[in-house]
Amino acid sequence: MMNNCEQCVVKNKAICSALDPDELIAINRLSRKVSIKAGQALIWEGDDSLIVANVVEGAFKLTSSLEDGREQIIGLLYPSDFVGRPFGDRNEYTVTALADSKVCVFSRADFDQFVREHPDLEHKLLQRTLTELDRVRRSMLLLGRKTASERVASFLLEMSERLADSSCSVVGGQLRLFALPFGRQQVADILGLTIETVSRQMTQLKKNDVIALPDHRNVQILDADRLQDIADSGVGALH
Amino acid sequence: MMNNCEQCVVKNKAICSALDPDELIAINRLSRKVSIKAGQALIWEGDDSLIVANVVEGAFKLTSSLEDGREQIIGLLYPSDFVGRPFGDRNEYTVTALADSKVCVFSRADFDQFVREHPDLEHKLLQRTLTELDRVRRSMLLLGRKTASERVASFLLEMSERLADSSCSVVGGQLRLFALPFGRQQVADILGLTIETVSRQMTQLKKNDVIALPDHRNVQILDADRLQDIADSGVGALH
DNA sequence: CGACTTGTTGAGCATCGTCAAAGTCAGTGG
DNA sequence: CCACTGACTTTGACGATGCTCAACAAGTCG
Numbered sequence A, B: 001m002m003n004n005c006e007q008c009v010v011k012n013k014a015i016c017s018a019l020d021p022d023e024l025i026a027i028n029r030l031s032r033k034v035s036i037k038a039g040q041a042l043i044w045e046g047d048d049s050l051i052v053a054n055v056v057e058g059a060f061k062l063t064s065s066l067e068d069g070r071e072q073i074i075g076l077l078y079p080s081d082f083v084g085r086p087f088g089d090r091n092e093y094t095v096t097a098l099a100d101s102k103v104c105v106f107s108r109a110d111f112d113q114f115v116r117e118h119p120d121l122e123h124k125l126l127q128r129t130l131t132e133l134d135r136v137r138r139s140m141l142l143l144g145r146k147t148a149s150e151r152v153a154s155f156l157l158e159m160s161e162r163l164a165d166s167s168c169s170v171v172g173g174q175l176r177l178f179a180l181p182f183g184r185q186q187v188a189d190i191l192g193l194t195i196e197t198v199s200r201q202m203t204q205l206k207k208n209d210v211i212a213l214p215d216h217r218n219v220q221i222l223d224a225d226r227l228q229d230i231a232d233s234g235v236g237a238l239h
Numbered sequence C: 001c002g003a004c005t006t007g008t009t010g011a012g013c014a015t016c017g018t019c020a021a022a023g024t025c026a027g028t029g030g
Numbered sequence D: 001c002c003a004c005t006g007a008c009t010t011t012g013a014c015g016a017t018g019c020t021c022a023a024c025a026a027g028t029c030g
Helices: A021-028 A108-117 A119-145 A148-165 A184-191 A195-207 A224-233 B021-030 B108-117 B119-145 B148-165 B184-191 B195-207 B224-233
Strands: A031-036 A041-043 A051-057 A060-065 A071-077 A094-097 A101-107 A177-179 A218-221 B031-036 B041-043 B051-057 B060-065 B071-077 B094-097 B101-107 B177-179 B218-221
Touching: A051 A108, A060 A184, A060 B119, A071 A119, A071 A184, A071 B119, A101 A108, A108 A119, A119 A148, A119 B060, A119 B071, A119 B119, A148 A177, A148 A184, A148 A195, A148 A218, A148 A224, A184 A195, B021 B031, B021 B101, B021 B108, B051 B108, B060 B184, B071 B119, B071 B184, B101 B108, B108 B119, B119 B148, B148 B177, B148 B184, B148 B195, B148 B218, B148 B224, B184 B195
Parallel strands: none
Antiparallel strands: A031 A101, A041 A094, A051 A101, A060 A071, A060 A094, A177 A218, B031 B101, B041 B094, B051 B101, B060 B071, B060 B094, B177 B218
């Protein structure tokens, strides 16, 4: 199925924004729009890298697993994000849809060649990769050195910031009330904890009036400063 | 001090290998060779990104810390590796020399501009960044989900592979006997453990004849298969 | 030979994971 | 409208893993 970049909802945010109209027509010919159902995998850990894509709609998780089923979420992808491993022959992790999603798929060979011919596109890709590397490295500190309460507090702050970008009712770049786009199990897989530990930390934060939990999915930040203190070094300890 | 790329020991491995002689002369004008003593920092977490560099000699660690002193090693840099944050205004982590080192430094502004004018160089930089992203993501699984013995076993295998690249006496891409380039504290900071736990896991592996420890710095792998099993899922449990 | 740095070992304890049970909620069909 | 179902979450009891603190061993350098 042929794609139409002109009408694409992510044309201004995805790496394609580096291209002019002529180039868009050219890359258009290389792309296919594909729908993925929630829970379905787009790429499997260990497979050859045959495709890359842009996320158009929905959300994906990047995961890596151990043989006995332990799973770590290694990254999250939202509309306009880039998926896959260009310029390499192996996918190092699994990509799974968290919701019904649409992606704009390219064969990796086609894409690699097209990128090499369009330096502005390659530059966008480099910028994204550098930013992602910074983000991933920050989470290494969280996974390697933070306690459970520090992890949960950090996570809530990061979510409130990330969701603020795509919203309006913000206070200082943070949302005070927001809906988590994940269940507890996925939060646990992001933070390297168990579902029970995540749950206990959330109720702990609630008991201390740092947050409120209107229901399982929604979070309201009551004391952002305190939450920040807890995220950084666990000061302002809980009872 | 002016540099001379022609004589540079890493000219074939660093990103500069993308450049032809004319271009080398041009980038040469932008660079300074700087010596760094062991323990000295080249870049501080949180500082503005004013410089980038190539490692010419020695080794560096990338770290991120919490206020109370907990530290996580987020990456390691060896000769020919690239240091710093191009196309961004903030350094997200500290870079410290592990040994007396030499780097080839550029002002970030100069470097950014030069890269944009030389797509082959930008391509090399992208490839490096993508490879580093894969490596960092693999370590997220280790930090988030692996037990202490799995972490130590994974680490020993990775070191034996990495050191095999720069050596000769290899068996199937792995070194059987090698010298760790770090002390126990740094191993702990890489693995997100304490020094005591690392020490205990090493003696445990020794008692089970999986490895031998001629002295504190040297490691000999006696049973690579068993070590691999332990690294992956802790099967072949120890006593 | 001390003083110092680095690594090892041990005892006790806190944190977080495991296992099990009960509670909440949305959806379905009578 | 309500009872039933199944998925998800919370809570509790318990235990293991890994951390803290402390002592000791082994080098290393003056």
